[in-house]
Amino acid sequence: MIRKILFLLGIVLLPASVFADTIYLKSGTKVEGKIVEKTDTTIKVNFQGVTLTYDKDEISRISEAPQAVVAKTSPAVRQGNASASTLSLGSSSQSATCFLWEIKSSAGSNVYLLGSIHAAKPGWYPLPQKIEDAFRAADTLVVEADITDAGKLSHMQMLTLSTSVYQAGDTFKNHVSAESYALVKTRCAALGLDISQFEIFKPWFVAMTLSAIELKLRGFDTEAGIDIHFLKKAKDKKIMELESIDFQVTLFNNFSDAHQDLFLVSTLTDLDNLEKRVDALYASWVSGNAKAMEQMAFKGLAEHPRFLPIYEKLFYERNLTMASKIDGFLKTQGTYFVVVGSGHMLGDKGILRLLEKKGYRTKQL
Numbered sequence: 001m002i003r004k005i006l007f008l009l010g011i012v013l014l015p016a017s018v019f020a021d022t023i024y025l026k027s028g029t030k031v032e033g034k035i036v037e038k039t040d041t042t043i044k045v046n047f048q049g050v051t052l053t054y055d056k057d058e059i060s061r062i063s064e065a066p067q068a069v070v071a072k073t074s075p076a077v078r079q080g081n082a083s084a085s086t087l088s089l090g091s092s093s094q095s096a097t098c099f100l101w102e103i104k105s106s107a108g109s110n111v112y113l114l115g116s117i118h119a120a121k122p123g124w125y126p127l128p129q130k131i132e133d134a135f136r137a138a139d140t141l142v143v144e145a146d147i148t149d150a151g152k153l154s155h156m157q158m159l160t161l162s163t164s165v166y167q168a169g170d171t172f173k174n175h176v177s178a179e180s181y182a183l184v185k186t187r188c189a190a191l192g193l194d195i196s197q198f199e200i201f202k203p204w205f206v207a208m209t210l211s212a213i214e215l216k217l218r219g220f221d222t223e224a225g226i227d228i229h230f231l232k233k234a235k236d237k238k239i240m241e242l243e244s245i246d247f248q249v250t251l252f253n254n255f256s257d258a259h260q261d262l263f264l265v266s267t268l269t270d271l272d273n274l275e276k277r278v279d280a281l282y283a284s285w286v287s288g289n290a291k292a293m294e295q296m297a298f299k300g301l302a303e304h305p306r307f308l309p310i311y312e313k314l315f316y317e318r319n320l321t322m323a324s325k326i327d328g329f330l331k332t333q334g335t336y337f338v339v340v341g342s343g344h345m346l347g348d349k350g351i352l353r354l355l356e357k358k359g360y361r362t363k364q365l
Contacts, residue, residue: 022063097288105330115342118225138337141234164205203260204252207267294346323354
């Protein structure tokens, strides 16, 4: 099924800072930060290290983000899977292949195409040497969306919160099936969360938030994914985007109610097996086993054809645009290090196959 693998392979995960509290003032001003104190008459908000105090009669409404840090779980979940935690990407640096491909063109351009997993554990680093060497050789780093830029991150926070919240009077429960609502309620109870925290949010945001919480509790860091690893190192390189923050946020927001509900159900189903699935995903990544990863990522489509609209939106349509942009790079001169979610590279409709159909030869390194 789609589940969490789609987040890890197909789209950049929202960083933890997106899940901020928001105070909507009657003046029209919106303040995003962390609510640190509530009294009968005032509310205090930590805004970028400064504590701001507002009288309650100044406030029109408050949107409190679900708190992953207070979620309750068993010690076993917190500790995670020891075998996955201790396995290191660096230990595989001498393996025959990586999840890295090289594409050359007659124009003199060279593209290194690396599949990313958008969340990681500390033990996954250092990366194999051949990946780091390819990065060093590149003039330009290309990612799906740059979420490390402070200005873009601030914009992402505002855009996410403005698009993920229903207008006053509307609620999450009005837009999902009974099955979905029951799944969310059960998952919230397991995490020690109150479902009322989610009532104002749209289904796509609820799905992403609960997935991010589950990943965090199992030791995964959504701000330490492979794409972010290279963004932090690219101080002396040009950075380009295949998409943008706006595109990725509005992608979900433009889903119909039916598709958001389907996305939510598929995401929350079998969350208890999340770590096991990500461990298997990681094993295929570190060994460069594209076939195994393809089977894991797209197994759900064969089993549940009703998920096709979600795959179309999250993978196939975006793959066409990404492949077209990479084709453009190959018509110029220069060396590009392109990092995309690994799921975009796989199968007959993946970026690698699309580029091969354009006449390029792809070589796995």
